[in-house]
Amino acid sequence: MSTLSLESMRADIARMLHESPADILDDDNLMDLGLDSMRLMKLAAHWREAGARLEFADLAANATLAHWWTIVMRSQAGAA
Structure with missing residues (x-):
């Protein structure tokens, strides 16, 4: 698993x-920067392959890197 x-x-x-x-x-609102749902799904799949437990709906609900990192950190803490 990659870090x-x-x-x-x-x-x-x-x-x-x-x-x-x-x-x-x-x-930054990443949707305002041009991120669309197809690209978001690709990112979510890539990050799941790296070990993050996250769902598209959670990412789409608040499209900021800060929010997404909070989800990743929460999932990593739960896996420990």
């Missing part, structure tokens, strides 16, 4: 949006 970090998630999002990771702020 998922806040910065690796930021890099994945930036790659998906063809942006620099520095341009993706923790509280």
